[in-house]
Amino acid sequence: MIRVLIADDHVLVRETLGAFVENAGGFELTLVEDLDAACARMEETRGYDLVLLDYQMPGMDGLAGLSRAMEANRGKPVAMMSGVANRKIAQEAMEAGAIGFLPKTMGANSLVNAIRFMAMGEQFIPVAFMNEPDESGIDHPLAGKLSPRELEVLGGLCRGMANKEIARELDLQEVTIKMNVKTLCRKLEAKNRTHAAMIAKEAGLF
Amino acid sequence: MIRVLIADDHVLVRETLGAFVENAGGFELTLVEDLDAACARMEETRGYDLVLLDYQMPGMDGLAGLSRAMEANRGKPVAMMSGVANRKIAQEAMEAGAIGFLPKTMGANSLVNAIRFMAMGEQFIPVAFMNEPDESGIDHPLAGKLSPRELEVLGGLCRGMANKEIARELDLQEVTIKMNVKTLCRKLEAKNRTHAAMIAKEAGLF
DNA sequence: GTCTCAACTATCCAAAAGGATATTCCGCTC
DNA sequence: GAGCGGAATATCCTTTTGGATAGTTGAGAC
Numbered sequence: 240m241i242r243v244l245i246a247d248d249h250v251l252v253r254e255t256l257g258a259f260v261e262n263a264g265g266f267e268l269t270l271v272e273d274l275d276a277a278c279a280r281m282e283e284t285r286g287y288d289l290v291l292l293d294y295q296m297p298g299m300d301g302l303a304g305l306s307r308a309m310e311a312n313r314g315k316p317v318a319m320m321s322g323v324a325n326r327k328i329a330q331e332a333m334e335a336g337a338i339g340f341l342p343k344t345m346g347a348n349s350l351v352n353a354i355r356f357m358a359m360g361e362q363f364i365p366v367a368f369m370n371e372p373d374e375s376g377i378d379h380p381l382a383g384k385l386s387p388r389e390l391e392v393l394g395g396l397c398r399g400m401a402n403k404e405i406a407r408e409l410d411l412q413e414v415t416i417k418m419n420v421k422t423l424c425r426k427l428e429a430k431n432r433t434h435a436a437m438i439a440k441e442a443g444l445f
Numbered sequence: 446m447i448r449v450l451i452a453d454d455h456v457l458v459r460e461t462l463g464a465f466v467e468n469a470g471g472f473e474l475t476l477v478e479d480l481d482a483a484c485a486r487m488e489e490t491r492g493y494d495l496v497l498l499d500y501q502m503p504g505m506d507g508l509a510g511l512s513r514a515m516e517a518n519r520g521k522p523v524a525m526m527s528g529v530a531n532r533k534i535a536q537e538a539m540e541a542g543a544i545g546f547l548p549k550t551m552g553a554n555s556l557v558n559a560i561r562f563m564a565m566g567e568q569f570i571p572v573a574f575m576n577e578p579d580e581s582g583i584d585h586p587l588a589g590k591l592s593p594r595e596l597e598v599l600g601g602l603c604r605g606m607a608n609k610e611i612a613r614e615l616d617l618q619e620v621t622i623k624m625n626v627k628t629l630c631r632k633l634e635a636k637n638r639t640h641a642a643m644i645a646k647e648a649g650l651f
Numbered sequence: 652g653t654c655t656c657a658a659c660t661a662t663c664c665a666a667a668a669g670g671a672t673a674t675t676c677c678g679c680t681c
Numbered sequence: 682g683a684g685c686g687g688a689a690t691a692t693c694c695t696t697t698t699g700g701a702t703a704g705t706t707g708a709g710a711c
Contacts, residue, residue, distance in 0.1 A: 333572065349567045352558055361555045366539070366568035369575070388688080399640020401667070413667095415689050421669070431697090432668075433639040434605020440646045594658075607697065619697095621659050627699070637667090638698075653711085660705065667698065675690070681683090 240267045241358045242284075246277040247293040247320075252343070256350070263351040274298030274308065281311040289358040291341070294321035294328065302335045309336055316357050329364060339363035384426050390444075392419040396436040397445040446473045447564045448490075452483035453499040453526075458549070462556070469557040480504030480514065487517040495564040497547070500527035500534065508541050515542055522563050532577065535570060545569035590632050596650075598625040602642040603651040 243266050247253045253270050260266050269287070271277045275298050281287060290312050298304055309317045316338035321328070329340040339357045341350065345365060356363045385393065388409075395405035395416075402416040409416075420432055429435035439445055449472050453459045459476050466472050475493070477483050481504050487493060496518050504510055515523045522544035527534070535546040545563045547556060551571060562569045591599065594615075601611035601622075608622040615622075626638055635641035645651055 333576075339572075346565075346567070348565055349562065352562045352565070352567075356555065356558045356562070359552075359554055359558070361552070361558075362572035364572050366545070366570050370539075396639060397643055399636045399643060401637070403667080412690060414691070417669070418689080430605045431607070433602060433642050436639050436643055437603055437605060437646060440643060609697085618660060620661065623699070624659080655710080661703080669696070673691080680685080
């Protein structure tokens with residue numbers, strides 16, 4: 240029997256999740272509704288084979304709650320789950336020592352397998368979740384602020400072109416490119432063209 | 446019963462893997478030793494719930510064999526496994542449509558779970574595998590060619606610093622930095638400092 | 652010891668980049 | 682049509698880069 244503790248403040252989630260896992264067989268389940276209760280149960284029982292924490296739940300306070308739970312569970316696997324969290328949060332959770340991260344969009348059957356997986360000490364994150372387009376990048380905080388022309392020039396910078404070359408390519412005068420570069424640097428808060436190019440690259444613009 | 450086909454040219458791997466999966470229960474296993482045999486079995490049986498292919502096996506020819514197997518299995522899950530492949534290959538395999546990628550370093554128990562997972566159509570790659578340092582980056586075709594000093598200077602470039610600033614930081618003369626930049630550009634085949642910085646960034650050096 | 656090589660330094664020069672200001676041209680609004 | 686703002690241009694100037702050539706130093710090879 241795999242001993243699992245699930246902590247989620249939504250009754251609905253807790254119950255349906257619990258029912259599904261129970262039904263799959265081989266699990267001894269405990270359900271609680273906040274972090275305090277979860278830690279208390281861990282202390283009592285000297286740790287579960289796997290603890291599943293909702294990312295946003297009374298007492299969690301982001302990843303601080305994760306650390307608390309990991310301590311209470313005596314180093315045995317603790318995973319996070321969330322209906323809204325994005326890839327970035329998942330990665331931070333893993334770096335903080337979580338054994339896995341489950342988006343609630345996951346199919347219930349897959350979820351049972353994931354639980355088995357993590358209970359035996361294997362890290363787990365759904366591949367689809369890791370590959371989904373990074374939301375923070377969709378509305379590039381940069382691209383919106385730059386004119387089309389400036390984007391073209393920035394593209395030239397990223398290819399290591401000189402102002403003169405960019406000017407030829409865009410059929411403009413060199414001075415104009417200089418201007419563009421200057422405003423680019425201002426908008427991107429870059430010290431110079433090289434810095435601007437790096438910022439663009441960092442943001443994944445090119 | 447989950448119907449699984451495992452194709453690997455090493456008898457040892459095939460047998461131990463097979464024994465382990467068989468032992469876990471719930472699987473109907475078929476073992477073959479090359480891609481041709483695998484495809485033949487898929488055609489005969491109208492597809493397995495999951496097909497596991499060794500990355501280097503007679504008939505595979507890299508990822509070409511994967512495509513062939515996916516077709517033969519009528520769109521049902523096909524995964525790759527390998528004892529030597531790195532992250533890059535794994536990603537390519539996933540992009541080519543593999544349902545998962547298993548390094549042979551994986552624990553046998555985890556492996557059984559992974560098979561269950563993939564058989565129900567969920568993508569799977571071990572997190573530890575994805576997070577391991579990218580081998581292609583260890584011996585950066587670049588890093589090896591550059592002296593430690595040049596790497597420091599390149600770091601400065603990537604932060605958009607002027608020669609003078611880098612010189613102050615490294616406690617050298619500006620002319621020296623100029624030299625370093627010049628040789629950097631030569632070694633990286635860059636047109637100028639901006640280009641050099643972009644190449645470094647592209648290679649993941651900073 | 653001498654030789655060699657790499658890293659650093661020194662001067663000098665030309666080109667590119669960066670910055671300031673003013674002008675023209677165009678499309679827009681009022 | 683007057684007024685306005687953005688994009689492109691022109692002129693002028695300073696700083697930074699890029700490049701060539703040559704001299705110094707220190708470590709290691711012979």
